[in-house]
Amino acid sequence: MSDYSWMGVLFILLLLPIPFSTMGAVQEVRVTVPESVEIMVLWKGEEVGNSFTLTATVEPGKEYTWPGGPQGLQIKDLSNVPIDLYIKAEGDLQGPETIPIQNLKYANYGTNLPKTPLTTTYTPVRKNWTARDERNAVVPADIYLTIPPFTAPGEYRVRIYHLAIKSAT
Template sequence: MGRLIKTLVPALVIFLFSTPVYGATAVQNVTVTVPESVEIVVLWNGTEQGDAFTLTAMVQPGGDYIWQGGPEGLQIKSLSNTPIDLYIKAEGNLQGPETIPIENLKYSNYGINLPETPLTTRYTLVRKNWTAKKEIEAVVPVDIHLTVPPFTAPGEYRVRVYHIAVKSDQ
């Protein structure tokens, strides 16, 4: 009997593995909705700042200063999946030992060679219908220029600069 079992077991194993197994298949349709997203990040000296950064500068009377946009300066990164309009404003005049008028602080570039424009305390459109389809299009440099009036006390001056994005109406 033992010999019969030893002969039948390998035959049974071969039979089980050679017999096709029929299974059920199912097709399921899946629909995914990606919501629109409007989001930017301000990068100052390569560090994420949220939607604003504080410009702090040691200045001398009558000096002209420029901070070139890019990894060592100011950049705006779009994380939006829809076209956006980008705006900028400052909280007010530069504060330090004295006050430097906000009109003396200017922005330019934004990846579209925007000319030097004085900052204001109201949001001002700087880039309309900005659409980033590739990573390289999602980050734009912003140049900052400051002219210090003659006879201004030297020292450290500060101002907070804000950016916002809204969905473009195209």
């Protein structure tokens, strides 16, 4: 009986309807790609979502700089539509004392944006950003911190956020 079991399989295959007329046919396929607005913040080469914590061990009366780039802050545009990019801080820098947020500044963003004090509300840093290729998808952002005289030395920190929305234009 086992010698003829293949005949049962052949019989079942012959009963299956096979649309021979469509075997060589061309079918039109439509794909809809939804709009996507997404950024990635890279802090010191690490992907950190849309925010990071700036932590600095400081001395009074000094200015500290974190140049934008692989060793500092970069923003990567993963969107497929033009975006507007914004920045804000959660508040003053906290440590042994408080350093006013106005002493923390940002610059560059691939547009030579001048030094601008951070605030606790989202502020535009780049408008109508369109990343058409990998080279234009990542921009550096410089960070500067001025420590007031007589500030207690030690470690200070603040969370910095970025937000992207679809450009209106």
